[in-house]
Amino acid sequence: MHRLFLVFFFCVAASLPALAAERWETLPPTPQPVATQRAGHAAVNGISIYYRVYGDAPVQGGTPVILLHGGLANADYWGHQVEALAPHHRVVVMDSRGHGRSTRDARPYGYDLMADDVVALMDELKIAKADIVGWSDGGIIGLDLALRHKDRVGKVFAFAANSVTSGVKDGVEKNPTFAAFIERAGHEYEANSATPKAYDDFVAQISKMWAEQPNWTDAQLQSITSPVWIVDGDHDEAIKREHTEYLASTIPHAGLLILPNASHFAFLQDPELFNAAMLRFLDGK
Template structure:
């Protein structure tokens, strides 16, 4: 079921499915809700899934001026307050993961648990495996053909607006986000950091994000790329559901999660 919410920043299209505790699914850049594919059904079987499409994506119109993660995070906060009417779990993929990190930092009262997939906390030139890919993202690029088709099928801005969206997003990726590890360390919600082992974001950056979030969990999916939710939806869904259901982590030989007194004893 789809509807529009008149938020302060932008009139936002969203869909809902399932019952239970609220779960926000935050799609990636250039994407629409269609890209959640089979995962949507699996997650909605356990939770009340909310799927907003961000400004300049899918059914949601673009706005004047440049795009920024901060504005999209503000839109998401407004959505949580207005539509969800309270805190929710956040599952963000790529750009949606960046938005999820910002919301978790700024509004911990609205966030229960967090999953970020292929997310980054620094600009693309600092953390992409191949930063030059930003220069190759032309509106008529064959690599963007499927995403262009999804966009043009539903956008209220008209097919001709695609070129503007490509320019705005690539400009944003070159300069944003600009979080410091100290800011990421403010995230209090239990967090799962996930990526494909051949992700466009370097594994070093993914690991740095994992280490910066207190008590975070890490999942690197083998034989997978930045599109891991499309490539291995069953596995990704299971990892998400396990994280959301598990309040504590108990392992046989904890190191990073060991109690301080246990850690000191192990060093002697």
């Protein structure tokens, strides 16, 4: 009797359609680069930084916005956000040093150095002050700018950032969605980089930075004066929820926003919600 039941169960189960993945388990395609006539390489801070500029000079009070991507990625990941911001802002996207189409020098990766790259590009583009939207490493760089370059930063929308290494979950690289991102990033690196065969060394160098940085104290975070929103997805594969809440409670007057049914890649998984939150923070809309 039990054997007949099991045979029936497995036959029925085999005929059922596979359950669709939850949205937070998906990794939507990297957006195609948004076309612009203003793109190029800037020779600044000892390297060549690839950048693209969108939108006219700020209109209706809209400030310049710089979008900073996550580790291993490139500026193309911001395609959905560029389209939302460009009608009312001058928008700059850039490939961080050693990422995408940008080069690097012999100096080891570090968040202070990468923040200085942003300031150097701002100087080159004659941007005195800008709001920052950052994802993961880009969010950390945004907070670094708020700590060390206070006069150059307006608001900081820090998505999926951490301020100490213990804020990252152990074994994140084994998560299926995150592992798929690492593999995709490797193909994109090979297609874009001036050193296309050096991805493994690139990952090793970035991983060394991740193992050691950032390590900010409560006092450092409490010295931030820029308006900040700390944002994350409710299913982030990399950042511990308690750490996200700690950041929001430690940075003075910071907001906390948890996006539902989304992960470390919420800006791809639910760009409408992500963009609405981003615009609400930047423009009060």
